[in-house]
Amino acid sequence: MKKDLNLKVNVLPVLTYNFLQVNDSAITGSDLNIDKLESPEAKALPQGVSVKRVSFAEAGELFRKVSDRINVSTGVPGVPNGDTSGRDASQAVRTGMGADVDNLMEAVGAQVDVYTVEEGVKAAEPVVLEFKMDKGQGVLAGQVIHAKKDSEITVVMDYNSELDAEGFLGVSTRLLAEEGAKISLVKAQLLGKGFTHFDDIGGAAFNKGAINITTLELGANKVWTGSYINLSEKESELNTNMGYLCRDDEKLDINYVADHRGKKTLANMQFKGVLMDQAKKTFRGTIDFKNGSSGSAGDEQEDALLLSPDVVNRSMPVILCQEEDVDGRHGATIGQLGEDLLFYMQSRGIDEEEAKRIMIRARLKSVARTIPEPGLMERVNYYIQNVL
Amino acid sequence: MDNKQMVADIDHSLYDFKDIENEQDFYRMQEGLTEETVLKVSEEKDDPEWMREFRLKCLGIYKELQVPDWGPSIEGLDMDKISSYVRHKSDMKGSWEEVPEDIKNTFEKLGIPQAERESLAGVGAQYDSELVYHNLKDEVAAQGVIYTDLESAMKGPYADMIKSHFMKLVPPTDHKFAALHGAVWSGGSFVYVPKGAKVEVPLQSYFRLNAAGAGQFEHTLIIVDEGADLHFIEGCSAPKYNVANLHAGCVELYVGKNARLRYSTIENWSKNMYNLNTKRAIVEEGGRMEWVSGSFGSHTSYLYPMTILKGDDSQMEFTGITFAGKGQNLDTGAKVVHQGKRTASVISTKSISKDGGIGTYRSSVIINSTAKKAKASVSCDSLMLDSISRADTIPGMDIRTDDADVGHEAKIGRISDDAIFYLMSRGISEEDAKAMIVSGFANPVSKELPLEYAVEMNNLIKLEMSGNM
16 A cells, blocks of 8 residues: 655644744655554463454544543643644544544554453563564554553563664554553664654553553654553553664654643653754653642653754653642753763773763663563663664 | 631732823824824834834734734734824923823832932833833933933934844744834833943833723833943833733843843733733843843733843843733743853743633743853743642753753642641741742742832732631
């Protein structure tokens, strides 16, 4: 199948000055080769976990049935200046990249694998999906991970190809963590230099449910990634941990949102990365405290290491708040290696280039070491160690 | 029973008196914005030819540009109901005694002549669309400092200087309301501080928009030459009417090599005011720009003073506080562009939201590839005093060199129970503890102001703590 693309994605939850060019991003392309519309099968399925392949719209029904719980509004409605929430209201569950990705998936007939974890089941082993991409291949596919009450599951997604391969991979992953359930999603992207890639995540956590998302964006030429998690009910929790490396003329576009609706909800979002050569990165991170989310806390930290005079780093750390009793924080450190650190390294006989390499590895490995699948962790470490 | 603390609204009554005006004493231009009204303003001002053409060009731009899609709603503002020009039928006075009685009363109630006697090197007072009083102390004039109204300066020895600077920093194409300003501007001040002159005490402009359904479009142009130093204070107020008023002023500041300019604003427009003001400064090598900004009034505000750090080693510091109460939507912040090497900027803001007010901090920090060794630091704290208000933080950063150091911190929260508990355990009452914490929150701004103004600001905040509720 050949496909033209013209998607408006990663729309900032609140618009700001147009000259900053961060309000949204566009994925465009013509005659894109799409030859596969499904995910690879899991290497092994732990006991108590089942999988069913359905259409994109059908998979959305799971979320539509509980949309009152996901989009619960307990307090006074109110919107921030420049609000864009209306744009993605049609989605079964909101995702970071937004409705255009859903529409594309439906239009091409992408299949969704729905992984269901039965009540009380704590999956002993992670579910591993390896997207081993061939040269020139184009894939669009979706997954839903549904963790029923008090269950636990870890899903590892491994996107890889030959280092110099080109191609296209678009993935949509939607998550539902019911009462007391815990979903850990790990995605490692080691695609070849010629790849265009998008990775869209959306989901909700109910009462004491937890969603953990770990992502490593190390390869590909153009990458869009977004995540929108509704912390819909009391004491639900979100932890995200992203590591990225952008080299050459790579582009990375990020839009992560934590939507606090329930009381005492918790979000902790960490973004660590390195920009080199002529790489461009746009980061949007939003903590949204809706009215009624009293007792909630949100923390967002960005650490971007810039290692070339030609990089472009755009950052939009947004906090929206309509609740008195909350604690919202954001911190960003953007720049090169500190002179003190370099001096220390040099005094230990390590030259500047080697010091930089050590610091890049340290940043990425701090994320990589949380990968629960030993084989993938080894490959990621090898990549970090040797590709630089 | 739970004790609940209450922070009162800003007491606006101090500014809310309306002067009984005699209609025949005033000239009021017909509402709406057409080529005819623009030409009429131009004729009233006896503009030079270039200015008349400039106004018409701006009107054309105004018609083409759209209102911003990202900020607070300005649907309540109907330009067809705003009169762009209102003036008293008397000329500007150089002595206080000559100012017409009704206008004098207004400014006396606001304490302007008092301030002038005690702590100002000069004052300009604008009433509706025109400056009504201008005075510069002799010793400051002797330093060669020029402080006058912009219209007369445009015809005097500084005509060329004004022509080469007017709306060059804020071009009319910048946004719709900059174009509007260019078309109908009137009043405002021109300040020139010559090389090396240090003005020891501040100059002040006070803007009062007294007429209902009117717009105020004053233009402030300040040029601080090499090595010179100036503190300029701007105050704004208006009584409350039931119809929308509009303030679309423009401030252009040129800070020369190794010069310093501090620009302080206490804005307390009434709550029917749309404050769509544009302020911008350009700083040459080694120069320093300091902004102190307090936003308390207005129904809707778009206010983001911008600084262009053009010269190497230039610096800027922005300290701001915004208090958004009932019915207010205040979208404020700052913008900075780093161009020169080793440039440094510090943005520090505080925002308080209560009674359904919407306080938005919005900013942009741009570090161009030429700004090697630039340093930028942003810190914005928001305090929510209830759960029907909003406090949003929307900062943007665009960094295009590795050789820069950018830090950003934002915090949103409420008054901490622990802090109140700690102070109470030291024998301080709950009310005093709360008052102390909120004053402490506002302190970084009030300490930047001259004493008289800090007192005025504290009066404005009037964070009255009451007992049981």
